[in-house]
Amino acid sequence: MKVEEALQILKDHGFKYTGKREEMIRICAAEKRYLSAKDIMERIKELYPSLSFDTVYRNISTFVELGILEETELDGEGKFRLACSTDGHHHHHVICTECGKTSSLPGCPMNIMSAVPDDFQVTGHKFEVYGTCKDCVAHTN
């Protein structure tokens, strides 16, 4: 997803444009990596030194609800990255547990889903591969 698309989605849903929102999206768009709320805070401080965490958290959850950001959970805290599903097919990621960097995996093991017992109404699924990326392996040596 591109920054402009994300801003359009916000507009289409009647949300106001603010420089802070755009900057948050830009920060997420800048890296193929999951960022924590704290990471985003840190980066946004350059442009908006007095941004409160409330704003960051509230905007993040708006973005997640609108499908602008994807969420996962690492080390007991929420991590976020710009959604990329709209770029093409539904797919999943390998995630570096050290730095959050991601890489796409082709396809989705949805075929298994046909084996889900009838007494469950499926609402979603998560498939994530965890690992250590080249850079982080190097660092720990």
Next chain:
Amino acid sequence: MKVEEALQILKDHGFKYTGKREEMIRICAAEKRYLSAKDIMERIKELYPSLSFDTVYRNISTFVELGILEETELDGEGKFRLACSTDGHHHHHVICTECGKTSSLPGCPMNIMSAVPDDFQVTGHKFEVYGTCKDCVAHTN
């Protein structure tokens, strides 16, 4: 996994036997369901009314490290269930997001893993299907 197996694992690793540990394992063994630390606390209060969180949390993480319990995260809190991988093949679950109830899925989409880029050293993976179980669907109607 059976309660006796779990206790044996503890013994083999030089951990002491305590009634509280056994009871925690029994509680988890009693249901094919993910329980939160709070759930476990509640249930154990019948036998041990004055158990402290610390004990529950510390024991839970010991159990997870030893592979006695499996961990996941729902609604921003850790949930746990007795590991069942040792019962047979490596597999995954459908999880009811309302009550934590689980049902097994056959196989694992590890075949996709061959597509993981070389610059990632894989350490683990998670595949979970989420849904609402029959009972919980009925409840919300």
Next chain:
DNA sequence: CCTCAAATCGGATTTGTTCTGATTTAATCC
């Protein structure tokens, strides 16, 4: 039994996140 490390207690503390009420600001309408 005695000893000692491990386990537990109880409460304080930390950390990530959400809430609240007051203030500011972007979009709309005259």
Next chain:
DNA sequence: GGATTAAATCAGAACAAATCCGATTTGAGG
């Protein structure tokens, strides 16, 4: 363009899950 208004932001309090701490108890081995 200026007034209006609902949304966005702020600052800090409040919250909940989880961890840490020093003091006390307890299981296992000698």
